[in-house]
Amino acid sequence: MDIVPALVRSTFLVNAVYTESAREYGLTQQQGQLLCVLMAQPYGMGELGTMLRLAKSSLTGLVDRTERNGLVRREPDPRDTRAVTVALTPEGSRLAEDFYTETCRRVERLAVSLEPADRDALAALLGRVVAENEVPLVFLSS
Template sequence: MAISTARETDLPGALVQAMHVLQDLYAETSRPLGLTPQQAHLLRVLLAGPLGMTELSRILSIERSSLTSMVDRLERRDLVTRIPHPTDRRACHINLTPVGRTLANEAHTAFTTRIESLTTYLSPTARRSLTTTLLSVFS
């Protein structure tokens, strides 16, 4: 039987705590931009390019009906547009408008700036190690 240290067994708890902190930061940074955290996440995902509703639903882990409502609201604000699918009349891709792209970048910058401010105490070596570890686990 392997002996585990408190630090090893605390990893799941630390990751859950980090997740909650990041969710709170996402809400805190998206609110002043007039976005819900889910809307900010959707806009951020679309920075990579247009995606279909099925793919967005999977990435965002939300039901298609909820996604449709969210896209409707963002479309009314001129942040996204629906692009008809070239071969399937029932399908469309969601694309950022220029205003939506600007807001998505603002939301992303606000979020990453807050994370940077919370992690300034880490040494360059610790930052590299943490980055490498997180990328290897979550990629």
């Protein structure tokens, strides 16, 4: 298989697993991404928009829905009183950890047939592609 179909098909595969996992936790795929990003630390709306590659209005709607579900909260930004940061609530933190752990387990199972050396090589190559294309941090290393 050539590189383009391999990358595109692997994206579909990972997205399907990610979406299924999110659904089982009562989340949309984007809410799952938001929670995973916020596991590292609270972020401002501008930073979140860049990391999740969402327009301001789409991000506002995503944060609004996730906040109504009690998973995130807006807090005043200590560096800029006109801005807010978005942080996980205690419930959001628990759900994010569970979702992240389960999703990692499921994605890891996708490569179960590969030998350890092949898995390491694949991870290294994909890591280079991601780094060279400045993909935002959406999922932490397991």
